[in-house]
Every structure is written in structure tokens, then in C-alpha cells.
Amino acid sequence: MPRAATTSDSFNAVAEPRRREILTYLAPQERPVGDIVSALRMEQPSVSKHLRVLLEVGLVDVRRDGRRMLYRTNAEAIRPLHQWTSTFERFWQHQLHRVKERAERMADPHKSKPASPPKEKS
Amino acid sequence: MPRAATTSDSFNAVAEPRRREILTYLAPQERPVGDIVSALRMEQPSVSKHLRVLLEVGLVDVRRDGRRMLYRTNAEAIRPLHQWTSTFERFWQHQLHRVKERAERMADPHKSKPASPPKEKS
DNA sequence: TTGACATATTCCCATATGGGAATGTTATTA
DNA sequence: TAATAACATTCCCATATGGGAATATGTCAA
Numbered sequence: 165m166p167r168a169a170t171t172s173d174s175f176n177a178v179a180e181p182r183r184r185e186i187l188t189y190l191a192p193q194e195r196p197v198g199d200i201v202s203a204l205r206m207e208q209p210s211v212s213k214h215l216r217v218l219l220e221v222g223l224v225d226v227r228r229d230g231r232r233m234l235y236r237t238n239a240e241a242i243r244p245l246h247q248w249t250s251t252f253e254r255f256w257q258h259q260l261h262r263v264k265e266r267a268e269r270m271a272d273p274h275k276s277k278p279a280s281p282p283k284e285k286s
Numbered sequence: 287m288p289r290a291a292t293t294s295d296s297f298n299a300v301a302e303p304r305r306r307e308i309l310t311y312l313a314p315q316e317r318p319v320g321d322i323v324s325a326l327r328m329e330q331p332s333v334s335k336h337l338r339v340l341l342e343v344g345l346v347d348v349r350r351d352g353r354r355m356l357y358r359t360n361a362e363a364i365r366p367l368h369q370w371t372s373t374f375e376r377f378w379q380h381q382l383h384r385v386k387e388r389a390e391r392m393a394d395p396h397k398s399k400p401a402s403p404p405k406e407k408s
Numbered sequence: 409t410t411g412a413c414a415t416a417t418t419c420c421c422a423t424a425t426g427g428g429a430a431t432g433t434t435a436t437t438a
Numbered sequence: 439t440a441a442t443a444a445c446a447t448t449c450c451c452a453t454a455t456g457g458g459a460a461t462a463t464g465t466c467a468a
Contacts, residue, residue: 288423335447350434
């Protein structure tokens with residue numbers, strides 16, 4: 165099976181960088197599509213397509229204003245992502261602690277990073 | 287262009303549900319691949335592939351132990367996701383606040399409005 | 409009605425994907 | 439050395455994707 169659809173959930177929808185930009189832009193206040201196009205320097209059809217995805221997963225809301233469509237980020241829909249990442253908060257705090265302790269204890273650079281996969285490009 | 291590679295960044299890597307499960311499972315302590323396979327009921331090759339993706343974006347670390355490979359979630363790598371979602375925190379709080387205020391007004395119409403009645407812009 | 413403006417949709421297409429199945433690789437033990 | 443355990447990689451493939459380009463839809467103004 166191929167990759168899950170971008171519209172399957174917020175995690176997939178937000179994986180796209182441009183969509184993240186749009187969400188950030190639309191968070192403070194609602195905006196017509198044209199504003200997004202000019203502000204983020206994207207093609208109009210592209211923006212419409214991204215908005216469709218965001219709308220389908222509930223990350224944005226719309227309302228019509230004459231011939232314009234006003235979109236706004238539905239911040240509520242981002243909470244699940246926030247909550248998921250929060251479950252790791254205690255762990256990265258522990259890690260920071262360990263790293264610090266270790267660095268203070270040893271100056272020996274014997275850090276074996278096993279088989280790092282061939283990283284193309286850069 | 288097609289969708290960005292799952293290995294392009296943490297956002298894309300985490301979009302896959304099974305990979306999220308793996309990260310959760312590997313957060314408390316390091317585990318060999320076999321444990322993941324039996325605990326999450328996934329095919330071994332599948333797990334290895336997911337681990338490769340997670341490794342490439344730095345979401346997990348590995349070390350060899352005999353013929354086993356011990357993986358562990360690198361919680362630090364999840365912080366960027368957490369931080370990004372955090373930028374929306376104030377917005378969903380506003381939303382909740384609006385909802386709450388409205389609910390209170392409706393429940394007790396005699397009571398005057400609490401503090402400032404921020405008028406929506408347009 | 410016509411024309412202009414604001415968005416949305418469709419078509420085309422190269423590409424990465426994740427699962428299944430089979431095979432490869434590395435390390436331990438007999 | 440051979441056998442086996444523990445993982446990793448490769449091959450095959452149906453599929454959703456995002457961008458570009460063209461076109462369709464919907465709304466307001468004259």
C-alpha cells in the first residue's frame with residue numbers, strides 16, 4: 165500500500181511545509197485566498213489545493229464573503245499534535261540531563277555511531 | 287513534484303502511524319528490533335524499514351549489542367514538532383476562552399461581561 | 409447580459425511510498 | 439566450518455501526491 169493520504173489526518177496534512185506556512189499565516193486572523201497567494205508567493209491553484217486538504221482535516225475553517233473565501237486556522241485542530249509531542253517531554257528532559265552529566269564526567273570522544281545510512285545530497 | 291520524502295524531516299517521518307507507535311514504544315528505553323516486532327505485531331522487514339526512516343531523520347538512535355540492534359527514541363528530535371505546535375497555543379486558548387465566556391453568559395444572563403469584550407476585526 | 413474578478417477543479421506526470429515476499433548480511437554458537 | 443539467530447535490503451507494484459497549465463465555477467458590477 166502507498167503512503168497514507170494527506171487528508172487522512174492532521175499529521176499527514178501538516179507534513180507539507182507549505183501547508184504549515186499557510187497555517188501560521190492564517191492563525192492570527194482570517195484571510196482571503198489572494199492574500200495567501202501574494203504573501204507566501206505561491207501559485208493560486210496550489211494554494212487552493214492546499215486549503216482543500218487543510219479544510220478536509222479540519223485544520224482551517226472557511227466562510228464566504230462576496231466573491232472571496234475567508235480562511236482561518238482552526239488552532240483547536242492542532243492540539244492533538246501538540247499533545248502527542250508532549251508525551252515525549254519528560255524523555256527529552258531526561259536526555260538533556262544525561263547528556264549533561266556524561267559530558268561533565270568524560271572527555272573521552274569514543275562515541276561509536278553505528279552504521280549511519282548513506283546520506284545522499286545535503 | 288511528488289510528495290516530499292518521508293526522510294526529508296521529522297514532520298514527514300512522523301506522519302506514518304506505525305512510526306509514531308514505534309517512537310512511543312521506544313521512548314522509555316532501548317529495545318531490540320524483535321521486541322518491536324512482537325510488541326506491535328508488525329512484520330520484521332516492515333519494522334526495519336520504519337526504523338531506517340526514523341534513523342535518517344534522527345528520531346531514533348541505535349547501538350549494536352551482539353547480533354541485536356538496540357534502538358531508542360531520541361526525544362530531543364521531537365522538540366521541533368512540539369515547538370511548532372506550541373506557536374498555536376495562544377490561539378486555541380483564545381478560542382476556548384471565547385467558547386467558555388459564551389457558555390457562561392448563556393447560563394447566567396444577569397451577570398455582566400467579565401473583562402474586556404474584544405470585538406472581532408474584519 | 410456581458411465582463412471582470414476571485415477561487416476551485418481537472419488533467420498530466422514523475423516520483424516516493426509501504427506492504428509482501430524473498431534474499432542478503434552480520435554475529436554467535438555448535 | 440557450518441548452522442542459526444537477528445536484522446537489513448532488495449524487488450515488485452498499486453497509489454496518492456504536488457506542481458504546472460488550462461479550464462471551470464461563482465459572484466459582483468455595469
